[in-house]
Amino acid sequence: MQSACANTQSSAANVVSSAEVEPLPLVQKKSFTTKNFQTFGGKSIETVTVGWESYGRLNANKDNVILITHYFTGNSHAAGKYQHSDSAAGYWDAIIGPGKAIDTNRFYVVSVDSLANLGAHDPNVITTGPASMNPKTGQPYGLDFPVVTIRDFVNVQKQLLTSLGISKLYAVVGPSMGSMQALDWAVAYPDWVERMISVIGSGEADAWTSAKLEHWSTPIKLDKNWQQGNYYSGLPPTDGLVASLMLITQDALYPDFFNQVGQSIDFSPSEVAPLEDIRQSPSIVNWLRARAEARAEAMDANHLLYLVRACQLYIAGHQGDLNNALKKVKAKTLFLPAATDLLLMPYNLQATHQMLLDNGKDSQLSILPGTLGHLEGVTGITNHAALIQSFLNN
């Protein structure tokens, strides 16, 4: 993984432009390595290396840090561009930058690639996971890589921050799988976290969510090329990975978006090809498959299995009792479920928010309107910037 990564360096912090209304300066991917990392499950990983990015400048007191934790198919590229010619900026660029909701003129914003990051073959991702070399064998770990958890992602982030001399977070903010990390941060390290924003998230993986995530793994395990995870010297299980991404894409959306796409490509249930031949697909399926095929190129199928498992094992605090865990929280918390989210429906964060209130904590919740489904918290975040900005200003 690491060797495939361009534009990496080990400097601690960026220097921002002095002009307050400028866009972010070009972003550089940095890398952080820690040795003999102990997982929450009690296993040891000899070398962990992850990529990270920062936007804004760390102040002298080192108390202006906001940690951004990324979603399932995402990585540490939360804002800005690597090169002016990049077709898109980081996923939350609408709310991170000079003068934006997460104002890089004021805050030092840090974001870190997860362990077993899905984009293992993306030149701008640095991660350690089953596709990484196992130093014991000289071969990729495959399924010998230990199961990792949301807590492990948090602990890698904490080691990185500690290496920068940081011991306090003005806020930790993340969508979806990132929301799990954000809340686990607030429970596991309450003296670090002053504010926590959980977007399109949950307090724990309930039975519904655990089962729903499993369907993302299944196509990969069915692919004849998967070979129990030992595919690195042969053909990868691309068909399975593509099928998984097709399902993930739909799970993260809502009918309105799909039906708008359908109109734009002249989808109709009366199409001739799928009527004439069972091997043909409706045009909307072909559209979904083409998107997934393009995304799959930079991804590793085993990594997807490990991310699914990390989310299945998630309960904030990782101690088996959410209510007890939440008693430890010292941060002010803001929960932002999306009204049309079909993946992590608002009931998840409503329950967690209510537990915090019942424990006398300072918690707020606001349901994001909009018809983007789960992605209301990612691609739709522009519309909800004011909520985040207001919370961070208090």
Added chain:
Amino acid sequence: MQSACANTQSSAANVVSSAEVEPLPLVQKKSFTTKNFQTFGGKSIETVTVGWESYGRLNANKDNVILITHYFTGNSHAAGKYQHSDSAAGYWDAIIGPGKAIDTNRFYVVSVDSLANLGAHDPNVITTGPASMNPKTGQPYGLDFPVVTIRDFVNVQKQLLTSLGISKLYAVVGPSMGSMQALDWAVAYPDWVERMISVIGSGEADAWTSAKLEHWSTPIKLDKNWQQGNYYSGLPPTDGLVASLMLITQDALYPDFFNQVGQSIDFSPSEVAPLEDIRQSPSIVNWLRARAEARAEAMDANHLLYLVRACQLYIAGHQGDLNNALKKVKAKTLFLPAATDLLLMPYNLQATHQMLLDNGKDSQLSILPGTLGHLEGVTGITNHAALIQSFLNN
């Protein structure tokens, strides 16, 4: 298929008990055969044989017929038991029987196995599909079986009814895929259909639904045993079929039900096995898999692909314009979407109902309350019997 079916006969009608409050007499599966069946797609099937059941007695005028059309994983066993020792009665037994909402003391109720019925290896199902013998080759059709549509299911039913001397339906009523047949009946043969009840249904497969259904097919096609549908002389693609059924089961439910199951089996995201070994699964996944494995035994994987395709190609009237099609309807219509349905959300039937109203038709809609999701219209139908009874009495 046919040879595997027990308890079949070709008699036209059952004789009901004279006692009005008795349960249904034991049900007998009957079979209907038609030759040189012409599909909507323009292909010919040399021999079509399907199973059917009836409850109640056909009156002399043959004007007391209610046709029940079944859902995706269902079959013609809508009510009653084959033997007193059967563990369960037909799926809508709560509303079909003497004195029930669909009163068999008054109505002659008919239900027919679909083409390519999923339960191809169920001894109580009779169907013709890709697992049937292709008379041209002496081998199962596999993917050489022509694509069939909701209209083809309707046309087989119409031929059966015509063979019984019936030319009018007091009502056609069905849930989910059955709702598609019910509405297509009302559009295609408006002079037949006096009343139509569409439960948890839709007027057409929109882009969202078409894509969502595709995920049910994908695991089967990924199974190495599938072999492009030519698995009948070897091992069937059971792993793929089980994965598909796991997804279908979850798509048809709502979080509340799953989380109640989770409680009953002591599910927790903190379980040890899935933390210690990536190859292990959370207990809720094991529960879901065990259910699917049991159901898969009587099912055929290719048949599932054909049912998915039939639903993807569905638009009431099958003429490419739903609004124009609905202008043909002469039936009074009742639409019953379920509030918590995540598979065919209420917007589907609300749109269809509104089009009928806009075309000056006599249409009613009532959103079923409850937390069973899509299955509110199947296993939850007991709670909604009064709506159906009231509509049929007018």
